[in-house]
Amino acid sequence: MSKQKIIVTGGAGYIGSHTVVELIEAGYEPIIVDNYSNADRGIIVQIEKITGKTVQHYELDCNDLAAFRKVFEAEKNVLGSIHFAAAKAVGESVANPLKYYHNNLQSLVNLLQLQLEFGLEYLVFSSSCTVYGQPEKLPVTENSPIQKANSPYGNTKQICEEIIEDTVTSKAKLKAASLRYFNPIGAHPSAMIGELPFGVPNNLVPFITQTAAGLRESLTIFGHDYDTVDGTCVRDYIHVVDLAKAHVRALDWLQSQEQNSLHEAFNLGMGKGYTVLEIVQTFEKVNDLKLNYRLGDRRPGDVVKIYGNVDKASHILKWQTKLGIEEALKDAWRWEERLKGIELVK
C-alpha cells in the first residue's frame, strides 16, 4: 500500500524537521516545502541519515501561490498538510509587523486555498501559547480566554486560528487541529538535527548552549525580581521530540473523525512550569558544567508565568510527554557540541 503523503511547510526548520522524522517513522511520506529563510538545506540530508529514507522536498516560498500550486500539481494523492512555515521571532515582529502579517497570514491563506482546490482534507497548524497572553489563571486550558496578543507574532497566530475556524465554518471539507506549543527545547537524541538559530538566538536554550560552547560571552537572565519562586520567569518547556510526535497523533486523530469539517485546538506542553534559573541549574547539573550567566533587566513583553493544562491532548490524542527537561537539556548540549563537526550546506 502506498504511503500517505503529507505536505510539511517549513519542514526543514526546528520543529518541522523533527516532525518529518516522526512522520517517516510512523509510515507517512512527508513532502517538505521550505524557502530556507530560517532553515538549513543540510538538514534534509541529516533527516535522510536518521531515517534511511529519501525525502521529497521543494524550495519555494508559500507566499508564492503559483510556485506553491506546482507542488499540488506534481504530487498526487496528498492526504493533508502540516503548516510550520512562518516567521516566529517575537522581538522582530514588534520591529517589523508588516513582514509578519504578510508572511504568516498569506502563507496560510495560500495553503488553505490549494488544499480546498486539490481536495486535501486534513490540516495540522503550528500555533502557540502566545495566544493566551498573560493568563489570569494557571494552568491555561484550551478554553482559557484568548487575550490581546503581546506581539504581532502572537497576533498572527490568533488570526491564523480564526482563518482556519472561518474556513471550517464555511462547511469546506476540512478537518484541522491547531497545536498551541509552549516552549519547545532540546534536539533529536541522534544529535543529527536540532535548533539552528540564525544569528544571535532569541530563545533561552540555544543561548545557553552557545554560551556553554563559548560562542557567547555570557547568558543574561532577563529579570530576577518577578513574583515567582526565585524571581525569574516561569515557562512550560517541552522536548521537541515529544512535540513532534504530537503532530503525528493529531494527524491520526483527524482521520478518525466522522464529521465533514472540524477545528480543534490543543495545548502541547509538559503541563509544568520551570523558572529560567531552574533551567540554567538543570543544564549545569545534567551536563556537568558551569554556565557563565548574570542577572539582568526584564525583557519588555515577557509574560511572567505561563504553563499549560495538557489533559485535552492526552485524552483525545492519546499523547503524553515522555521526555523531561533533563533529557531535553542533555540533547540540546549534545547537538551544540555536534554542530561544531557538522558541515551544513548554507
Ligand code: WQD
Ligand atoms: C523564555 C524565558 C525570557 C533568552 C517565545 C515565543 C513563543 C515560542 C517560544 C514560537 C523568558 C528568558 C530568554 C535569554 C532569558 N516561539 N530568557 N535570557 O519568550 O517564552 O516564547 O519562544 O512559537 O511563541 O513567544 O521564549 O526562550 O525567548 O524565553 O532570560 O537570553 O527565558 O525572558 O522568561 P518565550 P524564550
